[in-house]
Amino acid sequence: MKRLSELYEELVEHYAKFCTMPGVRVEVEILRLQERGYSREEAIVELYKRAFGVSEVEVMSGAEPGRPEARAIVYRREESASVVAHMALRASVLLGAWALSLLVISPSIEESWRTVALLGGASPAALWAAFFALRASKRLKAGRG
CATH class of the missing domain: 1.10.287 (Helix Hairpins)
Structure with a gap:
C-alpha cells in the first residue's frame, strides 16, 4: 500500500530513464488521462499500472500533503x-x-x-x-x- 505521492515520484523516476524532462512528461500524461475523464488520482494510478505492468495498485486513502499546482509550476x-x-x-x-x-x-x-x-x-x-x-x-x- 503506497501513498499517491510515492506513486508519482516513482513515475517521475521511471520516466527519467528515457526522458530529459520526466516531470513534464508525467504531467502531460496525467493531463491526457484527465481529458478522457479520469481524476488526477485515477490518472496517476493508471499511469503507474501502465509503466510498471501491474494489474492492481493499492493506494492509501486520505488527504495528500503538498500542492500539485506548485509542482506544475516547477515543471x-x-x-x-x-x-x-x-x-x-x-x-x-x-x-x-x-x-x-x-x-x-x-x-x-x-x-x-x-x-x-x-x-x-x-x-x-x-x-x-x-x-x-x-x-x-x-x-x-x-x-x-
Whole structure:
C-alpha cells in the first residue's frame, strides 16, 4: 500500500530513464488521462499500472500533503529553461554554419573576420559540450549515473 505521492515520484523516476524532462512528461500524461475523464488520482494510478505492468495498485486513502499546482509550476520552469537552452543551441549552430561557410567560400578574408568565423564555428561545439555536461551532472546528482 503506497501513498499517491510515492506513486508519482516513482513515475517521475521511471520516466527519467528515457526522458530529459520526466516531470513534464508525467504531467502531460496525467493531463491526457484527465481529458478522457479520469481524476488526477485515477490518472496517476493508471499511469503507474501502465509503466510498471501491474494489474492492481493499492493506494492509501486520505488527504495528500503538498500542492500539485506548485509542482506544475516547477515543471513549467524546467520546460521553459529547456526551451531557452535549445533555442540558444540552435542559434549557435546557425551562427557556426554561417561562420564556417564564410571560411570555406572566401579563404582570403581579413584576419579579424577569420577570427570571428573561427569563434563562430567553435561556439556551437562549446555550447553543446556545456549542455551535455549539465545533463550529466544532473544525472549524477540524482544518482542515475
